[in-house]
Amino acid sequence: MKQFQFYCLLLLLHACSGIEKESLVIGIQPYGQIDDRQVQAVADHIRMAFSAEVVVMEPRDLPIRAFIQVKSPRYRADLLLCDLKRIKPDSIEFLLGLTSSDMSTTKRNSDGTIKEPASKYADWGVFGLGYRPGPTCVVSTFRLKSDPAKFKDRLFKVCTHELGHNLGLKHCDSEGCVMQDAAETIKTIDRVDWEFCLTCKRQASLR
Ligand SMILES: [Zn+2]
Numbered sequence: 375m376k377q378f379q380f381y382c383l384l385l386l387l388h389a390c391s392g393i394e395k396e397s398l399v400i401g402i403q404p405y406g407q408i409d410d411r412q413v414q415a416v417a418d419h420i421r422m423a424f425s426a427e428v429v430v431m432e433p434r435d436l437p438i439r440a441f442i443q444v445k446s447p448r449y450r451a452d453l454l455l456c457d458l459k460r461i462k463p464d465s466i467e468f469l470l471g472l473t474s475s476d477m478s479t480t481k482r483n484s485d486g487t488i489k490e491p492a493s494k495y496a497d498w499g500v501f502g503l504g505y506r507p508g509p510t511c512v513v514s515t516f517r518l519k520s521d522p523a524k525f526k527d528r529l530f531k532v533c534t535h536e537l538g539h540n541l542g543l544k545h546c547d548s549e550g551c552v553m554q555d556a557a558e559t560i561k562t563i564d565r566v567d568w569e570f571c572l573t574c575k576r577q578a579s580l581r
Pocket residue numbers: 535539545554555556
């Protein structure tokens with residue numbers, strides 16, 4: 375009988391440990407000359423917004439192969455995602471790159487063709503980009519600086535949005551949800567909240 379009780383106790387302990395969720399670990403990779411205070415502010419925001427453990431990596435130079443000069447000097451966000459994927463330690467679930475340099479990517483239609491006019495969308499400036507779902511995302515402060523009073527608010531929202539894509543979230547039409555499509559204007563970012571709507575929160579199984 376004693377043996378049975380002991381076995382039950384072991385099962386109970388095992389079941390309890392199964393309920394406990396390990397905390398989500400999100401890394402931040404500062405690229406180039408980005409201000410350390412901005413990096414720390416983003417780290418604090420992510421720690422709170424995702425109830426995550428946040429690891430700030432050593433700053434890293436922007437990879438020269440990602441540099442492009444079509445309309446203006448920029449870095450290809452898609453190539454930065456690959457760079458981040460290559461260096462991401464296994465102990466980190468999602469790695470967010472932060473840069474003060476301008477970034478671009480190619481804007482495509484759902485069938486993979488470049489959105490028209492191609493001269494506009496082949497090298498299209500972006501605030502951020504992230505895999506959906508996937509291990510890495512990247513955010514640039516370059517296009518968020520136009521209004522210093524709104525800068526941090528915008529930065530936090532874009533970081534949350536891109537990490538939301540990493541968690542598998544698509545763009546969301548719910549009023550005020552941080553996963554709304556920016557629709558090519560900073561005004562959308564200024565309009566949305568810092569948070570995911572309840573549906574997005576549930577879909578991302580946020581801990
Ligand atoms: Zn998006």
